[in-house]
Amino acid sequence: MRGGAGLNWGMSLAPGQEKVASTAEPVHRGITRRQALAAALATGVGVGAVRLLGGSMQSLAKPKAGTAMDWVSPLGSESARVMQLLRRTSFGYTPAQLDAALSDGFNKTVDRLIETNPVEPAAFAAATTPGGRFAVGQLQQWWLDQMIRTTTPFAESMTLFWHGHFTSDYRKVADDTFMYWQNLTWRRMSMTNLRSMLMQVTTDPAMLRYLDLATSTGQSPNENYSRELMELFTMGPGNYTETDVRESAKALAGWVLPQPDSTATVTVATGVTRQLPVYSTQRPGIFNTRRAFKGSVTYLGKTGPLDTQGVVDRILAQPATAQFIATKVAEHFVAAQPGAGYVKTLADAFRRSNYDMKTLMRAMFTSPEFNSAQSYRTLVKSPADFMVHAARALGATNLSTLIAGAGSGMGQSLFDPPDVGGWPNNESWISSNTVVERVNFVTSALAQIKTPLPSATEAAHQQLDSVLSSQTASLLNQAADDRARWFITLASPEFQLK
Amino acid sequence: MTREIGINQLKRRDFLKAGLVFGAGAAGLAAGYAAVPDAFARAVYAAKREGMTNDNVLVMIQLAGGNDGLRTVVPLADPSLHDLRPKLSGPMVSQALPLNSQFGLNHNLGQLKGLWDRGKVAIVQGVGYPNPTFSHFESIRIWETGDPTRRQVDGWLGKTLATAYDSNGHPLTGCACGATDVPGALRDLQATMTVIQNQKTFGFSGGSAVEAAVGALYKGTPGIYGALFDTAIATATETMATLRTSAASYQPMADYSDKVQLVYSSKNQLAAALQLAAELIVTGTGVKLLHVTLGGFDTHYTELNRHDDLMGYLDSAVGAFYQDLAAHGMADKVLIATWSEFGRRPKENASGGTDHGAAAPLILIGDPVKGGLYGDSPSLTSLDATGNLKYAVDFRSVYQEILGGHLGADSSKILGATFDSVPFLKAPVSSSV
Numbered sequence: 001m002r003g004g005a006g007l008n009w010g011m012s013l014a015p016g017q018e019k020v021a022s023t024a025e026p027v028h029r030g031i032t033r034r035q036a037l038a039a040a041l042a043t044g045v046g047v048g049a050v051r052l053l054g055g056s057m058q059s060l061a062k063p064k065a066g067t068a069m070d071w072v073s074p075l076g077s078e079s080a081r082v083m084q085l086l087r088r089t090s091f092g093y094t095p096a097q098l099d100a101a102l103s104d105g106f107n108k109t110v111d112r113l114i115e116t117n118p119v120e121p122a123a124f125a126a127a128t129t130p131g132g133r134f135a136v137g138q139l140q141q142w143w144l145d146q147m148i149r150t151t152t153p154f155a156e157s158m159t160l161f162w163h164g165h166f167t168s169d170y171r172k173v174a175d176d177t178f179m180y181w182q183n184l185t186w187r188r189m190s191m192t193n194l195r196s197m198l199m200q201v202t203t204d205p206a207m208l209r210y211l212d213l214a215t216s217t218g219q220s221p222n223e224n225y226s227r228e229l230m231e232l233f234t235m236g237p238g239n240y241t242e243t244d245v246r247e248s249a250k251a252l253a254g255w256v257l258p259q260p261d262s263t264a265t266v267t268v269a270t271g272v273t274r275q276l277p278v279y280s281t282q283r284p285g286i287f288n289t290r291r292a293f294k295g296s297v298t299y300l301g302k303t304g305p306l307d308t309q310g311v312v313d314r315i316l317a318q319p320a321t322a323q324f325i326a327t328k329v330a331e332h333f334v335a336a337q338p339g340a341g342y343v344k345t346l347a348d349a350f351r352r353s354n355y356d357m358k359t360l361m362r363a364m365f366t367s368p369e370f371n372s373a374q375s376y377r378t379l380v381k382s383p384a385d386f387m388v389h390a391a392r393a394l395g396a397t398n399l400s401t402l403i404a405g406a407g408s409g410m411g412q413s414l415f416d417p418p419d420v421g422g423w424p425n426n427e428s429w430i431s432s433n434t435v436v437e438r439v440n441f442v443t444s445a446l447a448q449i450k451t452p453l454p455s456a457t458e459a460a461h462q463q464l465d466s467v468l469s470s471q472t473a474s475l476l477n478q479a480a481d482d483r484a485r486w487f488i489t490l491a492s493p494e495f496q497l498k
Numbered sequence: 499m500t501r502e503i504g505i506n507q508l509k510r511r512d513f514l515k516a517g518l519v520f521g522a523g524a525a526g527l528a529a530g531y532a533a534v535p536d537a538f539a540r541a542v543y544a545a546k547r548e549g550m551t552n553d554n555v556l557v558m559i560q561l562a563g564g565n566d567g568l569r570t571v572v573p574l575a576d577p578s579l580h581d582l583r584p585k586l587s588g589p590m591v592s593q594a595l596p597l598n599s600q601f602g603l604n605h606n607l608g609q610l611k612g613l614w615d616r617g618k619v620a621i622v623q624g625v626g627y628p629n630p631t632f633s634h635f636e637s638i639r640i641w642e643t644g645d646p647t648r649r650q651v652d653g654w655l656g657k658t659l660a661t662a663y664d665s666n667g668h669p670l671t672g673c674a675c676g677a678t679d680v681p682g683a684l685r686d687l688q689a690t691m692t693v694i695q696n697q698k699t700f701g702f703s704g705g706s707a708v709e710a711a712v713g714a715l716y717k718g719t720p721g722i723y724g725a726l727f728d729t730a731i732a733t734a735t736e737t738m739a740t741l742r743t744s745a746a747s748y749q750p751m752a753d754y755s756d757k758v759q760l761v762y763s764s765k766n767q768l769a770a771a772l773q774l775a776a777e778l779i780v781t782g783t784g785v786k787l788l789h790v791t792l793g794g795f796d797t798h799y800t801e802l803n804r805h806d807d808l809m810g811y812l813d814s815a816v817g818a819f820y821q822d823l824a825a826h827g828m829a830d831k832v833l834i835a836t837w838s839e840f841g842r843r844p845k846e847n848a849s850g851g852t853d854h855g856a857a858a859p860l861i862l863i864g865d866p867v868k869g870g871l872y873g874d875s876p877s878l879t880s881l882d883a884t885g886n887l888k889y890a891v892d893f894r895s896v897y898q899e900i901l902g903g904h905l906g907a908d909s910s911k912i913l914g915a916t917f918d919s920v921p922f923l924k925a926p927v928s929s930s931v
Contacts, residue, residue, distance in 0.1 A: 071721050212798045212849055220848030224798040227632065227854070237633050242884050245632070336722070377721050409695055411678035419562070419793070421635050428679050430726045431693035432669070432734035436702060437678075439712050443704040469724075471717050491712060493719045493727045 073373035074465045081106045081371050083465060087498040088333050088379065089113055089365070090153035092389030095454070097153075098462060110365045114358050118155030118187050121146040124180055130264035131276030132177030136170045137404055139180055140414045144400035147388045158190035159183065160384060161332055163414070164422035166201045166233060168210035170415045178206035179415050181282045194325065194355035198312045201233065203284040205257050211420070213255050214285065218293025221249035228420055230315065236327075239320040240300065247297040251306040254292030258283040322351040326360065333364060335375040336426050342369050377467075377497040380426045383410035383434075385498065387441055390490045393463055396449050406444070409437035435496075442490045446483055456485035464494040552906045552927045554866070555779055555832045557788045558655065558683065559768070559816070561808075563796030564634065567841035567858030567887070569805050571621055571875075572602045578878040582844045586802060586852070597621075597871065606810035609817030610863065617869035618820075619861065620922035622896055624876045626857035626889025630840065634796070634854075637839035642682035644894055644913050654897055654912060655787045656686025662907040663786060665690040669733035670740055672787040673778060676771025681789045690729060691787075692737045697745065697774045701738050709735060744781035751825030752818040768792040769815040776819055780826040786905070795838060799849035812836075816863060824865075833904045833923075834863040835896070844878055845885055856882065857889035860896055866904055868924045895920045903927060 074080035082101050086093045090113070093101065101109045124142045126134040147156045163186060170179045182204050189197045201207055202225070208214035216222035226249035230240045260277030268274050287308075296304045300314045315321055326347035330338035346363055353359035364370060381389065387403040407413045411434050412423055446453070460466055460476055468476070472492045479485045489495060569586070572594040573579055579587045594602025595611040601623075603611050613619045627646040631637050636648065643650035652660075655672060665671040672691030674681050684691050694700050702708045716731035718724070754769045771790040778785040792812060797805050816834060823829040841858025857876050874890035882888050895917040901909035903926030910916050 069720055069724075212851070215799050215849035217848045222798055222847045222849045222851070223853045224796075231633050231635075237631070237636055242632065380723060409678060409699070419634065420796075424679070427723060427726055430723060430730050431674075431677075431679050432730050432737060433678050433693040433695045433700065435716075435727060435730040436700065436734045439708065440703040443702075443708055469719050471715055471719070475711065475715055487708075488711070488715065492715055493721075493724065496727070497721070497723065 071377045071467050073376035074467055075371045075373060075376055078106055080465055082109055083462070084371070084376070084498070085109060085113075085365065087381075087389070089157055091147055091157060091385060092392050092463070094392045094395060095462070097392075107366075110362065113154040113365070114191070114362050116152055116154075118159075118190065119150055119152045120184075120187075121150070127177045127180045128278070128280070129177065130266050130278045131274075132175030132179075133266070133276070134176050136176055136179070136415055139170075139176055139183075140404040140407075141400045142180075143183060143414060144384075144388065144403050145397075147384070148391050148400060149397055153392075155187055155190060157385075159187040160382075160414075161329075162186040162190055164417065165328060166204075166207065167417045167420060167422040168204075168206045168415075169417055173206045173209045175206070175209065176415075177279060178204075178209065182206040183415075184282060191357045191361065193357065194321075195312060195316055197357075198229075198234070198315070199309065200284070202229070202252070202308055202312070203255060205283075205285055208255055208257055208285045213252060214257050216249065216253040216255075217291045218250055218253040221246070221253050221293070223249045225249075226252055229311075232421060234315045234324060235318055235320040236324040239318060239324075243298070244300055247299045248306075248311050250293040250295075251297050251299060251311050252308055254287050254289060255285045255308070256288050256291065258286055316355060319347075319351070322347040322355070326350055329360065329364060331425065333379075334367075334370055336378050338369070342367070377494070378426075379498045380429045381496055381498050382423065382425070382429060383407050383412035383438070384414065386410075386438060386496060387445075390442065390445060390495075393459070393490070394445065394449060394486065395454050396445065399445055399448065402441070402444055402448060406437065406441045410434045410441075429496075438496065439491045442487055445490075446487060453482045453486055456482040456489065459485060459489040463489055464492065468492075468494060553831060554904050554906070554927070555786055555788070555828075556655075556900060556905060557772075557775055557790065557819075557832060557834045559812075559834065559836045560681070560683075560789065560791040561795050561812070561836055561838040562638075562791050562793040563838075564637075564840045564842055564854055565795045565836075565838035565858060566797060566801065566805055566852055567855075568844060569801070570604055570607075570809065570861075571597075571623065571859040572604065573600065573875060573878065574602050575600055576878050579844075582878060583846045583852075585850055586846050589802075601871065601875065604806065604809040606806050607813045609813045609820075610861070612817075613820060613863060614869060618865060618867060619863050619869050620867040621859050621861055621871050622891055622920055622922060623859045623871060623873040624857045624887070624890030625860045625873060625893050625896060626840070626887075627892055627894075628889075630856040630886070630889070632840065632854040632856075632884070634839055639682060641837055641839055641893060642685075644897055650914075652686040653681070653683040654901075655683045655789065656689045656691075657912045658901060658905065658907050659684070659689035659691060659787060660686045661911060662905065668784055669736055670778060670783045670785050672789075673775075673785055674789045675774045675778075676767055676790055681791065684787070684789055690733055692733050694737065694741075694774060696770070697741060697777065700734075700741060709738075740783050744777050744783055748777040748781050750776065750822055752821035754815070754818045754822075768811065769818065772815050772819040773822070776822045776826070779823065779832060780828050797842065797851045798847065798853060799851040801846075801851040820863065830865040832864050833866045833900065835900060836861045837893075841887060843885060844881065844887060856884075856886035858887075860893070862896075862922055866924055867922055870922075872920050872922050891920060892917050896922075899923060899926070 075084060079102055085106060086098065086101055104112065121142065124139065126138055147153065150156055166186065168179065168182060170176055173179055185200055185204055189200050211225035211228055212222045213225040223245055227245045230244065231237050261280045262278045263275040264278050265273050266276045297306050299306055299311065300318065302314065323343065326343050330343055330346060346360060349363045350360040369375060384407060387406060391399040391403065411429060417423055460468060472488065472494060475488045476485055479488055569590055572590050574591055574594060574596065579591065593605035595605060595607065596602040597614060610619055627640065631640065639648060640646050642653045644654040659665045659672045663671045669690045669692045672684050672689060674684055674693045676695060677693050678695050680691065680693055702712065712731055713735055716728045719727050750773060754773045768790060775788045775790060792808065794808055820829065823832050837860060838858060840855050842852035842855040846852050876887035876890060880888065894913050897913060898909040898917050899920050899922060901907045901912055903923040906927040
């Protein structure tokens with residue numbers, strides 16, 4: 001048996017444990033996935049799951065045999081609540097960040113997340129390239145470095161959330177400086193007010209390109225942005241008509257890309273030069289009244305002249321908007337299928353606050369649902385979540401190149417969402433391809449870390465709450481050294497969840 | 499259901515063993531190489547009935563974003579086309595490859611035209627559904643689940659896997675090639691299928707020690723995702739073993755290189771995905787339902803070059819795929835079908851593009867089809883209230899023919915109803931209508 005990446009398994013598998021055959025033995029399961037899922041849901045929390053108390057390796061020595069169907073929630077304890085909060089909001093934690101949060105406690109940590117202003121990333125030098133021409137991989141790496149090293153990881157988590165919500169992809173935008181600006185804007189606005197956010201989104205140069213508003217005119221409107229503004233960004237389908245799509249397309253027309261400071265002559269291919277725009281500073285799109293629609297429109301039940309702010313205000317006047325945004329954040333941060341009553345409570349608070357994101361997020365993190373046993377481990381970490389958390393757990397600050405390249409095989413390449421709907425979540429992250437790629441990332445990350453690894457003695461407790469499947473517990477017990485223990489910890493199904 | 503004696507009694511692992519033995523022997527062969535794997539592949543297909551009445555294969559190609567039907571199958575003689583599309587219509591008519599006096603294929607679909615001339619392309623025109631939605635995601639879901647009322651969750655191909663095949667333990671029965679996640683059409687919690695983004699990198703980078711450890715780690719995982727995780731790893735591990743065999747015994751018999759530089763690059767490498775599909779088919783892995791995707795069809799702006807490029811890219815990839823299958827003697831088993839969530843608005847917009855539309859043609863390719871035009875081309879003058887083309891053929895009629903006529907599955911069970919017949923198959927294996 002070949003040793004994988006220098007991992008020392010000791011004796012790989014205990015006697016009596018089923019070996020994975022090297023030939024292809026058909027895997028016949030007694031039950032189908034649907035039955036398993038249904039059973040897991042039906043048994044509820046706490047039935048027969050393997051839960052280990054305490055954090056030392058000794059307590060892993062005799063894992064209870066499991067016919068486990070669900071994880072036992074540890075959220076009765078404050079420290080488990082703090083750890084879950086950071087896993088769901090902050091790409092996990094470095095050991096130092098975890099210590100600080102544990103001594104602050106849950107409530108104070110929530111305050112800190114909500115009230116601390118985002119720390120701006122270091123300026124990205126390549127963004128002044130004429131025409132925004134640089135490799136997107138550099139931009140991915142720049143952002144990943146910020147996610148890994150920042151002192152305000154919640155801001156990065158929110159920026160990623162909005163990147164998936166108000167999404168754009170670098171392929172169509174075809175100007176990576178615009179993508180960089182969008183990232184800066186999304187971070188700055190991430191915890192502000194939806195009203196001003198929607199204006200910033202509408203006039204963002206990358207968005208103007210991505211959803212074609214920059215080429216729309218009042219005379220011959222392009223419906224792309226108009227439709228997605230309502231369907232994907234604010235209200236959700238079923239809350240507006242096709243007429244509304246056409247009418248707001250008229251009302252929104254007139255925005256064009258910002259004027260550059262100068263142009264530069266750039267050789268784009270041998271013997272081929274092109275004049276490309278140069279921007280010294282970030283700026284939004286500008287409104288060209290000559291391209292705008294002149295006249296009145298009938299939009300969401302009212303007729304009259306309407307400008308972009310007017311479109312945004314009509315959208316915010318619809319109850320569907322708060323409901324839609326509250327659902328999206330609750331699905332992202334709390335539970336795969338948050339209850340209707342819970343979402344309504346959040347939506348009401350959001351709307352009452354005039355769409356203040358801090359109010360919404362605080363209401364969510366301090367709700368009993370956030371820490372309920374039912375929601376424990378019901379969210380799957382996105383690939384970026386998973387990899388950045390792994391890097392932070394290992395105290396490795398040099399993995400951004402690896403992470404930038406590894407995302408696509410797991411289904412998430414930053415600045416390159418699959419479509420205008422952004423990234424899907426939870427079970428969509430799980431396929432034969434993606435889970436193998438997650439394991440491969442752990443193998444590569446551990447191989448890349450040349451310095452001694454941090455002790456893995458506490459890894460099962462700090463990273464996995466000591467709530468382990470019998471398989472994970474057993475493999476951790478057999479692992480011969482920290483490298484193997486870290487591998488099991490980070491490659492485990494437990495670590496894929498948050 | 500019929501069951502043959504003999505080869506059908508063999509277990510899957512027997513074939514894999516046979517494949518290993520065979521693969522070693524085949525390595526020494528050169529020119530006459532293709533003939534032998536065909537026999538093996540066909541034998542394996544015959545053995546993989548699993549309750550099905552035939553050994554046919556389906557490859558669905560998703561043209562994601564909403565493919566412009568009017569630029570794919572071009573109306574040649576309709577004067578209103580120019581009025582609707584002053585900027586977009588000119589060259590598309592004059593350069594089209596005529597199918598008859600009324601319609602022509604996009605000028606970049608030269609290989610498909612060649613197959614059309616040989617009677618291997620069926621085009622169903624005016625495909626859609628009642629009360630169309632213009633949302634990508636709603637319409638994709640409708641096509642994926644075969645349900646315009648949007649009540650169904652499982653995909654129509656996923657249901658087919660679950661009801662017509664024993665995919666449990668045969669994860670390659672359904673496969674998404676070139677993807678990272680399970681496409682909605684294949685999704686069904688009772689079905690097992692494989693997702694392979696890239697054949698060359700699909701494996702555990704840590705080798706067999708990691709494979710063994712991960713196999714032990716992902717067993718009996720609790721929680722609502724536990725079974726999904728465990729299945730993903732079990733499926734991947736078995737697929738890796740299969741791919742080791744198939745890669746060794748597969749020799750492409752066509753040029754899959756991308757000949758077209760796309761203006762708006764697509765992340766979906768269709769040619770590579772179809773090459774993997776060909777490998778899985780001709781090496782007898784037992785694959786039945788394959789799904790591949792080509793993105794970039796949401797042509798709201800500068801459609802002229804972008805759409806032509808996409809057509810050329812599609813043409814070269816599908817052309818190579820057919821040629822490869824034919825050279826391996828498997829073309830008679832494989833039906834290739836395109837689908838897209840909607841067509842595009844007949845009237846062009848200010849950006850030199852077109853907005854979301856409704857009815858569009860659907861193209862079926864392969865030896866099983868009876869070449870020709872089916873359905874009805876929608877009128878360009880009698881548009882619906884949204885300025886879109888009215889559909890003539892429900893997309894589920896096409897699914898019904900594929901399910902019943904090509905796969906021999908119970909289409910009414912999978913689709914929940916029966917639909918008008920569109921007889922585009924040469925020799926339908928059964929009819930559930």
